[in-house]
Amino acid sequence: MSELLRVEGLQKRFSSGALPWRRHHVIALDDVSISVDRGRTLGLVGESGSGKSTLGRCILGLIRPDDGAILFDGADALRLEGRALVDFRRRVQPVFQDPYGSLDPRWPIGRSVRESLDCFRIGTPADRNRRVLDLLARVGLDRKLVDRLPASLSGGQRQRVGIAAALASEPELIIADEPVSALDMSVQAQILNLFMDLQQDLGVASLFITHDLGVVQHVSDRVAVMRHGALVEIGDTDRVMRQPAHAYTQALIAAVPRSR
Amino acid sequence: MSAVLSIADLVVRFGAGAAAAVDGVSLELRRGEFFGLVGESGCGKSTLANAVMGLLPPFASVSGSVRVNGREVVGLSDAELRSMRGAEAAMIFQDASASLDPTWSVGDQIAEALRAHRLGARDAKARALALMTEVGIADPARRYHDPPHRLSGGMRQRIVIAAALANNPTLLIADEPTTALDVTIQAQVLQLIDKLRREHGTTVMLITHDLGVVSQVCDRVGVMYGGRLLELAAAVDLFAHPVHPYTRALIAANPAAAPRGARLPVIPAEWSVESLEAAERLSGASAWEDVRL
Numbered sequence: 001m002s003e004l005l006r007v008e009g010l011q012k013r014f015s016s017g018a019l020p021w022r023r024h025h026v027i028a029l030d031d032v033s034i035s036v037d038r039g040r041t042l043g044l045v046g047e048s049g050s051g052k053s054t055l056g057r058c059i060l061g062l063i064r065p066d067d068g069a070i071l072f073d074g075a076d077a078l079r080l081e082g083r084a085l086v087d088f089r090r091r092v093q094p095v096f097q098d099p100y101g102s103l104d105p106r107w108p109i110g111r112s113v114r115e116s117l118d119c120f121r122i123g124t125p126a127d128r129n130r131r132v133l134d135l136l137a138r139v140g141l142d143r144k145l146v147d148r149l150p151a152s153l154s155g156g157q158r159q160r161v162g163i164a165a166a167l168a169s170e171p172e173l174i175i176a177d178e179p180v181s182a183l184d185m186s187v188q189a190q191i192l193n194l195f196m197d198l199q200q201d202l203g204v205a206s207l208f209i210t211h212d213l214g215v216v217q218h219v220s221d222r223v224a225v226m227r228h229g230a231l232v233e234i235g236d237t238d239r240v241m242r243q244p245a246h247a248y249t250q251a252l253i254a255a256v257p258r259s260r
Numbered sequence: 261m262s263a264v265l266s267i268a269d270l271v272v273r274f275g276a277g278a279a280a281a282v283d284g285v286s287l288e289l290r291r292g293e294f295f296g297l298v299g300e301s302g303c304g305k306s307t308l309a310n311a312v313m314g315l316l317p318p319f320a321s322v323s324g325s326v327r328v329n330g331r332e333v334v335g336l337s338d339a340e341l342r343s344m345r346g347a348e349a350a351m352i353f354q355d356a357s358a359s360l361d362p363t364w365s366v367g368d369q370i371a372e373a374l375r376a377h378r379l380g381a382r383d384a385k386a387r388a389l390a391l392m393t394e395v396g397i398a399d400p401a402r403r404y405h406d407p408p409h410r411l412s413g414g415m416r417q418r419i420v421i422a423a424a425l426a427n428n429p430t431l432l433i434a435d436e437p438t439t440a441l442d443v444t445i446q447a448q449v450l451q452l453i454d455k456l457r458r459e460h461g462t463t464v465m466l467i468t469h470d471l472g473v474v475s476q477v478c479d480r481v482g483v484m485y486g487g488r489l490l491e492l493a494a495a496v497d498l499f500a501h502p503v504h505p506y507t508r509a510l511i512a513a514n515p516a517a518a519p520r521g522a523r524l525p526v527i528p529a530e531w532s533v534e535s536l537e538a539a540e541r542l543s544g545a546s547a548w549e550d551v552r553l
Contacts, residue, residue, distance in 0.1 A: 047442035155301075184300035185469065186527035189513035193523050211442065214472075214516025218524070237520060255443040256516065257450075257472030 004205050005036040005059065005173055010068035012054055012229075028054040029065065030229040036173065039203040043220030043237065045213055045252070051229040052209050056175045059207065060094050072173070090120045093171040097178035099158030103150040109161045110136075110146035116168040135164040139194060156187035163194065167202070174206040180215060192219055213256050217241050225249045262330060264430050264463040265289040265312065265349075270324035272307050272316065272487075281307040283487035284324075291430070292461045294454065296478030296495065298468055298510075304487040305467045309433045312465075313351050314341040329430055347377055350424035354436040356416035360408040366419045367392065367404030373426040391422040395452060414445035418452065425456060432457075435467045450477050471514060475499050483507045 012029040028051045036042045046052045057063040059070055061077065070077040072088060080088050093116075096102045103112050110132050117128045133143045139160040150158055159179060166174055176195070180188040196219060198204055210216055216223055217237055224234040225248065233246040244250045265288065272282040282304045289295050299305045310316050312326050314333055326333040328349050336344065345351075353359055360369055370388040375381065385404075392400035395418040408416055417437060424432060434453060438446035454477055457464050468474060474481050474495065481498045483491040483506070491504045502508045509527040511517070518524055 047444065185471075185510055185513050186300060189515070189524035190526050192515055193526065196521065196523065212515075213443070214514065218515035218518060218520055251444060255447040257447070257470065257476040 002038050003035055004038045004073060005034075005207075006069075006071040007032060007034045007055070007059065008069045008071070009033055010055065010058060010070070011066045012051075012058060012063065013066055027229045029058070029068075032068070032226070032229075032231050034224050034231065034234060036205050036207055037221075038172070039199065039205050040222070041199060041206045041208055041220040043216035043223045044207060044209045044226065045211065045216050045223060046226035047211060047252075049228075050226040052226050053177055054229075055226070056094075056177050056207060056209050060092060060175050061089070086120070090169040091171050092173045092175065093166040093169060095159075095162050095166045095174055095176040095179045097181050099155065099162045099182075100150065102162050103158060103165075105150055108147045108149060109153070112150075112161060113165045113168055116165055120169050122169060131168070135168055136161075138167065138198075139164045140190075154187075155183055156190060159183060159187075159191055160194070163191075163198075167198070167204075172205060174204055175209070176206055177209045178211070179208075181210065181212065188215075195219060213241075213253060225252065263288040263327075264291050264293075264329060265465070266325075266327045267308075267312070268325040268327075270308070270311060270326060271322070272304075272311055273321045274317070275319060276321065280487050282311065285484075285487075285489045287482060287489060287492070289431070289463050289465060291463055292457065293463050294457060294477055294479045295463070295465045296468065296474035296481040297465060297484060298471060298474050298481060299484035300469060300510075303484040305484050306435055307487075308484070309351065309435055309465065309467055312431075312433060313345060313349060315351075342376075346373055346424075346429060347427045348429055349431040349433065350427070350429040351433040351435065352417070352420050352424050352437050354439050356413065356420045356440075357408055359420050360416060362408055364407070365405045366408055366411065366416075367400070367406075370419065370423045370426055373423040377427050387426070388422070391426055392419070394456070395419070395422045396448075397422075412445075413441055414449060417441065417449055421449075421452065421456070425460070425462070428460060429462065431463045431465065433465045433467070436469070437466070438473065439468070439470070446473070453477075471499075471511060472516065483510070 010029045010032045014026045014028050015023050017023040032055060034042065044052045044055065054063060058065045072092065077088055113132045113135055114128055117123060117131060123131055133146065136143055136146060141157060141160050180191050183191060192215065199206065208216065208220055220237050222235065223237050223240045225232050227248050233240060233244065233249045240249060241253065244253055267285055267287045270282055270285045271280050273280050285308060297305050311322060312333065314336060316322060322334050328344065360366065367388050370391055371384040374384040374387055389400045389404060392403065397403050397415060397418055438449050441449060450473065453464060456462060466478060478495045481493060481495050482489050485506050491507050499511065502511055509525060512525040513527060515524060
């Protein structure tokens with residue numbers, strides 16, 4: 001299986017407090033290395049403050065790491081410029097937790113999905129509206145919703161729009177940061193099914209960030225566990241869930257409420 | 261033994277002509293019982309709890325009966341409700357930092373709950389310190405004067421629990437008390453609530469969307485959908501033999517229980533929360549939007 005993304009020795013420290021002698025430092029990423037193969041899903045779990053979202057944001061280029069390397073398809077993602085950078089952004093797309101926050105409330109959803117097509121000049125301008133409708137159908141939304149504002153959609157429908165917008169540029173890697181955490185159980189099941197379908201049909205790889213071990217074990221091929229900015233364990237999902245090597249992973253699995 | 265909480269044919273509407281947020285619910289809770297009320301967003305579980313505590317907005321129309329320790333709550337005056345809250349029934353919420361005043365010390369906020377029920381200042385402080393020890397806060401004498409932001413989310417929820425239990429209520433309603441917490445902290449807080457329930461014989465009504473939590477701690481479970489109580493059963497029976505199709509679908513939709521990579525069974529469209537939301541939108545006046553005042 002060929003490697004799509006490789007993260008090596010990533011370091012990130014955040015500082016807070018304006019005055020130098022009152023400054024606090026938080027080590028958000030401490031020498032983190034992971035890799036994602038083409039078309040596969042790596043689940044990234046950890047509790048709040050473990051650095052899992054920071055890692056996702058570093059890969060997306062939203063945060064610049066202090067040290068380390070991010071290799072995407074063999075190229076150093078931290079040194080990309082110009083056309084290569086634009087191309088990288090087309091190939092790596094985010095899906096966030098809060099579809100309320102990631103869609104412009106004043107834009108009809110069709111425009112939000114089309115934005116990425118316009119931005120990356122995909123297809124002819126005339127062709128783009130048809131593509132938007134195809135994308136909506138692809139994520140299970142009725143084409144009639146294309147003119148609706150996000151406020152008139154349900155939470156699950158909004159998350160489908162977020163996924164359609166991410167898919168518009170035909171990415172090879174999706175960084176999904178808690179994509180189902182805000183959804184009800186019945187809607188969560190639908191969105192997880194959609195993720196698995198997309199992976200099968202389109203061969204998109206994903207980094208699936210979540211605090212929910214149940215979700216992770218269901219959708220990912222491999223799991224990485226983070227704590228206090230460091231990677232404590234990484235391995236095949238079945239192995240990690242059945243025989244967790246690290247004490248923290250064991251504690252995390254034991255804490256998940258399960259049916260008796 | 262008489263029921264601690266008995267609800268009969270409760271209907272709650274937010275405004276005349278609006279859909280019923282709670283639609284004819286009847287329920288009895290026994291002394292010392294750990295009861296779980298589950299359902300998805302908008303099913304009416306929080307509205308039911310607010311009706312018990314007399315916390316509904318003034319424009320809500322309530323019919324039916326809610327009795328706490330045999331006393332009718334529907335139609336009580338504000339002063340009567342205030343004396344009932346805390347002493348007989350107490351409630352904790354999802355977001356502990358919203359329940360606490362950010363400018364007050366956490367200890368004083370526990371003491372305030374005691375003084376509201378006529379305990380002297382010195383006694384209130386002593387009892388507050390004892391309560392802090394009871395809910396597992398290390399070095400309470402030092403923590404007493406800390407403002408809420410010095411405490412972690414789990415610790416803040418412990419303070420709220422201490423304040424809720426300060427006057428030994430017979431009924432504790434916990435509305436998604438662990439939803440905002442990490443799983444390891446969630447397990448600790450649930451254990452704490454269960455320990456206090458056993459020691460004090462408090463009846464607990466745990467409101468949650470998380471079936472895993474319910475199966476772990478509750479004796480009996482009620483499943484709500486669209487304002488109605490669909491199913492009421494012992495926790496063991498509910499998970500072994502769910503009767504209602506919605507309950508079955510809800511249990512099956514849990515990814516932790518399904519084999520990896522398999523498609524999750526989807527709740528039939530007519531039972532999905534989304535169809536409920538769509539119906540709300542069509543009817544115009546949304547009961548749920550009115551609640552957010």
